[in-house]
Amino acid sequence: MSLGPYAPFIVTSYLLVTVVVLMLIAWITVDYRRQKQHLHELEAGGVVRRSGRSATDMR
């Protein structure tokens, strides 16, 4: 597969899409862990939901 004289434009496009998609995935993953951590800390401090169920309960 030869990309010819415009290879820098093609490679930069694909690299950029890869980087931005990976950044989105990383941001969502880190945010999820952060929210779960906050909820665990609050529950450990004795703050519970009105329903009495765990705030991190996903079932």
Place this chain on the structure above:
Amino acid sequence: MTLIDLANPTRFLSLTARLLPWLAATTAILLAIGLYQSAMAPDDYQQGATVKIMFIHVPNAWLSMFVWGVMSLAALGTLVWRHPLADVAAKAAAPIGAAFTFLALVTGSLWGRPMWGTYWEWDARLTSVLILFLMYLGLIALWRAVEDPSRAARAAAILTLVGAINLPIIKFSVDWWNTLHQPASVMRMGGPALDRAFLIPLLVMAVAFSLLFLTLHLAAMRNEILRRRVRSLQMMQASRRSA
């Protein structure tokens, strides 16, 4: 499970936890197939190898508008039906839509330089997509500026519906005005104008990116529900301390 069942955030979280691994795996497989087909696609007789940029530019451009469409439906859900997850869906979609729009703009620019001789032209298609990107940023800023989620939800929903006027402008800009951008070549009367060698990888990439959006959107919605739980527990904690 009906749509009304999903109005319950806990049920939504349960469904998401079961769906996400399968969605992520399917997305990864389809992306791998799409990327392989894109790499193997022949050069275009006019554009040469730069046609490969189309396989990532077009799905991002489609999704930039599709995500705003999803947010517009969610805005109706907030204003008309007061669905508890409608605002969560809109807020979670905005940064993802902004990222797709940014990628559509930049990959289009990188494709335009060798084909048009310029990275940017203030014509109708490019300018209307830039406006879409700025509207995404404006919405994200609005959600961050207003602390109370329910107040922010109404303002954001109205702004989203007003911004939806831009979608047909983007779509038909290439027909209504003179522009460097080519007219529609896939979704048009009379069927796609693309050869199968380009159409199939493009459609595979479009489905893969749509699944990527669905996966990221569900995960971001889950995060937003948890963020609101954190907020309500923090408020309970604060009211307990002040009592």
